[in-house]
Amino acid sequence: MGHNVPPDLLFFPSEGVFISTKGRHMTITAVEKADNRPTLLRREKIERVLAYGLLVAAAIWLLWNAIGAPVQFANVTLGGIRTGAIYALVALGYTLVYGIIELINFAHGDLFMLGSVFSALILVNFFGAGTGSPKDWALMILTLIIVMAMCAGMNVAAEFIGYRRLRRAPKLAPLITAVGISFIFQWLGIVLNGSAPKSWPKVIPNGGIHFGDVILDYSTIVVIAVTLPLLGLMTYLVQQTRQGKAMRATAQDQDAARLMGINVNRTISFTFGLGGAMAGAAGLLYLETFGTTRYDAGFQLGLMAFTAAVLGGIGNLKGAVVGGFIIGVIQAWNDGLPHGLGQQWSQSVVFTILILLMVFKPEGLYGKPTVEKV
Amino acid sequence: MATSTPDTLEKGSKGDVTSSHNRRWALGFLIAAIITYLFYAFVVPNLGAAGKTFVSTWIPAVATNEALVWVICAVGLNIVVGYAGLLDLGFVAFWAIGGYTAGWIMSTFIQAVNPGFYLASAAYPDQPGIHLNWWLVLIIAACLCAFAGVLIGAPTLRLKSDYLALVTLAFGEIIPQVFLNADKFTNGARGIAPLDNVSPLPFGPSAISIGDVKIPISQPLGPFDTSAKFLLFAIVAAFAIFVSLRIREGRLGRAWLAIREDELAASMMGVPLMRTKLAAYAVGAFMGGMGGVVYAIHTNSVFPDRFTFSISILLLAMIVLGGMGNVWGVMIGALGLAWFNSTGLPQFGFWFNGQFGTAINFPSYSFLILGAILVLMMLFRREGLFPETRTRQILREAERSDAEELDGGEA
């Protein structure tokens, strides 16, 4: 395959942005874009008007809520940021894997679910941690590390067993494999957790710091305190280290990376490991926030996180984080605000956002549309 | 159903091969359907107690009927996934739409219509609600689903295949949730039940008697008339198979294949991508809608919590197992997995637990087994158990090693 990259792809993606230029696997192929071309100009205009109309409507709705119930608004938003941090961690796993081998890893949400189940089993059943004592905190951090390692290992194993052999196969094959692995993970979840949700004691005490009527939950503080350093570490790994450079090169062009002496298989394994570790961390934080585990948690949360990754521009690390927070907050607003639709609609709302995004801005907030070469 | 064979095919060796191949299978389908019907209608009632227990344990008539629902839907999904190569993970949405359509226009649910509106329906008169003949319902629901397929497809089919999978998945989640939450229109979690009784034909004698056996014609079928319903379902399944076989042969089928092979080249050869993909979506959804109606009739009810993601995945597994693109393979995959899921696994569990005094929850293994089927098939037998002739060769090819990749690139 020749590598005469179209000129618009010549700019080397910076800031950990992965955009691959491999033959047929483009983010949005030119044909797909071009297929609607005759009316493109008019269509673009209509789309833009519609999109802005939707945004304005959302802003008005938000204002209505915020003025009507400011305290509730603040509390709900804080809760949304907490969920958003968890989404961000999971979304990173989607984005990392997509960035490097252009696979939507359907099993990633379930890996997160396993992370939460592992956390509960290790922290509560094995270590016997209670609530709030310094020892409990230490055990929680230890568990965090163990679970991150376990999830990283599982993700690497899944890649090794499943996706590696299918790297050159038609696109459908690794996708279906990912769906299969997702089901196997869910089965593991049932085996370890039972088919009913389970409640667990939390290390983080309930309650929080009061600012008037606005409460900053302890769990929110912990979630943020864990997430931010992880994100920092991750950024450092991808941008500053040799391994990170190898990742970016592999994402650009596997064959060329191989010619440059990069161990492509190891780099891809590393990427899966990194994503898995983030999912493991998210699992523990989820457990510590909600105190429950359930085998089907990964499916819903995974989809939410994927939406976050798409919102940010899939393949873009910064985008995944920003998208995670946005989706978390939007979901919280829908669930908790006085004029929200309520929890029973939260999935529908987020997925509608996903679909609207796909229609209006498939490249997301930070992504770049790419073009297939002939 | 014998008439469902492509009767006149054009000259050309390949066409003849395909047609005789299909004719054999169609004949097999017809014979199997008749034997199954006779078995349940006439043999089983005359079996001894042990025989009856065996049948109701291992091959209950209900499971057989349900398997046909899966066949209809799997054949529909096969058009999207197998023919056009678009991964659809939300097929359950059409199943749900079809089911609710039946719930709306084939029951007493719409109380506002009072006195009830009847059209060639076998339901008991003097009830409120809309009561159409189920064949009409079948057509209406299928068309509605085809339309819904176009609506869903229009904004999303521009996307790359893996994005498409996710968006369809999202639709598959939203639509049942809407049915669950829109209490006023769908009765929420309480669902719609019962539906009207259906009759094979809207007119004619109520039943034909052959000796001491009666074959129902226009008499309404009760919830337990499974063998008569089997015949109806088999006809719908045969129709679905017939349509997908025929559509494959023509210019649309070729365009789907071309898109599956190479989208860009196809568009450069004058194949309109959007329109062709939408057609695949619409035809698939059409069959999904029929499946939804048939399922609603089968269970005599519609409940929102039945329409779960695992249905979409089970359908996908059926296609993957049977052989993507090969209608007959998909049919066998659907029958096999449907039986396994509804009867085989739980009954095996009963037997195993009883035999060895264990308390293993075997149905929970369905996740493992489904997942393993998908993964193992993709790794070792991507073409499925009954591959399509054309995929048979490519998918068997040895994977290229890294060194070869270095030499040849991807080209």
Place this chain on the structure above:
Amino acid sequence: MSTDVVTEVMPLTASNITVRFGGLVAVKDVSFTVPPASIVSLIGPNGAGKTTFFNVLTGLYRPTTGSVALNGKDITGQTPHKIASLGLGRTFQNIRLFGLMTAAENVMVGMHSHTTSNIVQIVARTRHQRREEVESREFAQEMLDFVGIGRHSEEYARNLSYGDQRRLEVARALALRPKVLLLDEPTAGMNPQESAVFVDFVRRVRDEQGVSILLIEHDMSVVMRASERITVLDQGEKIAEGGPDDIRNNPRVVEAYLGRTGTEGSAR
């Protein structure tokens, strides 16, 4: 501009095409015509904008400014399938056949836009649909015979030899009944003898099918032998145009292009 000068309708006219990607100008104000029943070539060193220009013609890119007309009809910004059905056939540099379809089926895909059966007609297999199928099959066979691979019509495209695949691509493109046939490096991977045969073949396609042929080619011997007119692009601009001899002796071309054939050859 060029359209004003030319009185007769040209099969393909590109006027003042400019393509800009962000700050980068890939094609700059290029005008270009393909006269009826001619063989013309587009050459230029790597990165000269040939592929971009090609993509504008086939509808993959929309030009920033300028317009493309096919047989006098403006096709700027139309979709690729629309342009194809209006009469612009093409082949691909790295063969893109439908590998799991037979040779005949490949050609029949090319006829998609000339057939009209809808879903219902296909399922019901109406008289119209059957006639269309028979005609398609016959025409496909005719095209395959024409390019010389008629005996392979029932073979899967991926099983054909390299040369036959190239021919099948031409047959498939001809099924569009194009006014203009674009050949994207058709002799890539061929040895000199095969290239020579292919040049004769291209001539025959032009003569017997009555199409104009636009060639993008690296092999200078092929270009010089096959084409009646050559357009040279360099860094997105048209630097020369004329017959083979003019081009051979044009100092700008020699400087821009021929001087760099060494790097050119090793680049791919």
